[in-house]
Amino acid sequence: MNLREISSLVFIVWLGLLLGAVLKIVAYDNILTGGVGTYILTHAAPELGAENIVTSVLLAYRGLDTLGELTVLFVAITAAGLVLGQRRTDAPSDSDAGFILRTAANLLFPFLIILGTYILLQGHFSPGGVFQGGAILAAAFFVPILASPASPLHHRVSRLVEGLVVATFMIICLLALFSDDAFLALLLGKGSVSQLFSAYSLPLLHIVIGFQIGTAFAGILARLQETEASD
Amino acid sequence: MTESAGIIILSYCGAIGLILLGVFAMVMYRHLIRIIFGLMLLEAGVNLFLITIGYRANAVAPILVDGQIPAAAMVDPIPQAMVLTAIVIGVGVQALALALVVKTYQAYRTLDTQELAQKLAKETGVDIIEGTPVYLPSPLAAHKQILEEKST
Amino acid sequence: MIIIGNIFILIGTAFLCLGALGLVRMPDVYNRIQAGTKATTLGALSVLLGVAFHHPDWLPKILLIALFILLTSPVASSTIARAANRAGLRPFTIPTNVSEEK
């Protein structure tokens, strides 16, 4: 027990007391009456035609934040890929994962793609959206790699998809800039509530950002799996 | 005490417990993977804390039913959107940290921070003793030192 | 309808509980796979059937979920068993002196 550990424990006790003080000041039966939250709750559906208010905050009201968040994710994943390095051609790859897993992976792949796209597309009128659907798409692309390690993810293709997707996103934003007068403003019509093609360009943005997140996660998973035996 | 108040107290306690366990793991363990476990726990606790701040008593989820605003109050949607991005950013940061861990293991063959400090001290000639303030050598001086060692 | 659905959900949760108990009580990996996969698959399908009795309009989604469970659960158990076999885990056997006493 040296000085560092003792001071750390004192710090932890202090932090616990500090956070525990929240329990004394929290109001248990309050209803939201003012502020941005109330404004968005009452205005999101008439303004946007989107039923899922969280998604409309994410992509319409705070769309610029999401753009910055995508940049952070892209930089983090790219840096991780750079640190891990390229696949060595002489590295011994894993042996085959067996007949059952391969067949099941082939069967599962289209189902997972459909599920991911469905969750992406219906994000503006029910729970779901870019991050959930992107994660499922990444899992869909990772399952075949697990099943047969000899056929790796084509990084060139995934990078191409990522670039195309980001370019589409920027084109949508810039079209808004030229047609309307604001960057990232929403295009197309409002449509009727709880239809697939409604809520301006939210479904389009869902597909675009979802595929970007999916390719990013699939890329880092494949990089970790591929460069395995190279040390 | 109503049911909502009980839920709020429980989730605050869970969030505080997760944050404290995460900080404990980050400061008390010496193994890098354990430190990353602590980071993940801390992140989960902070997310739960934010969501609990947005929760309102007897409220429903911020999703309309059939295009109608429901009669009951809805919870605050803004912390939920922020946490949604925070979870994904957290996994990106974790992937970067784990990639650095892999590279550290490839370079030094150990993940224990004390052994790492000893190996670094042997390499750069500067002692990093646990429990005292760490004076990292400036990169230029360390580089010069390594060059001198190589030349001699 | 609601009562039939509740009965199915109760049966399903009972099977899930038994599966969890088997996961704790069984002696080695292979027996645990046995408990953790078969009982859990049956339990989950039974719960889904109960939900279908509660909400008949959710039937297509429930069929899809059941298809997913039926497709993934056996594959997962076979993959775990294969991995355990390749990691060199031997199946649990009763030690010989004990079996002689019986």
Add this chain to the structure above:
Amino acid sequence: MLFWVALISVVVMLGAAFAVLFLENYLAATAAISVVSLALSVLFFVLQAPDVALTEAAVGAGISSVILALTLRRVGLWRIETHKDKQ
């Protein structure tokens, strides 16, 4: 009703978080951190945040654990405890 769900999920979550810190085997700790994420997603659902619950279940319990497990394989900590027969 919801209170009991919240109570069970908080207890499971904190128990799994303790297990993460005190389990010797790193693979078991990874499984425990996945359990923490799942209980957390149940708690998010109780707190009326279904979007966040879906994301936590897909990203936190799925992709994050896979990344951790692959890293454990890279750094040589991938150990399955072998069953020793006690004669």
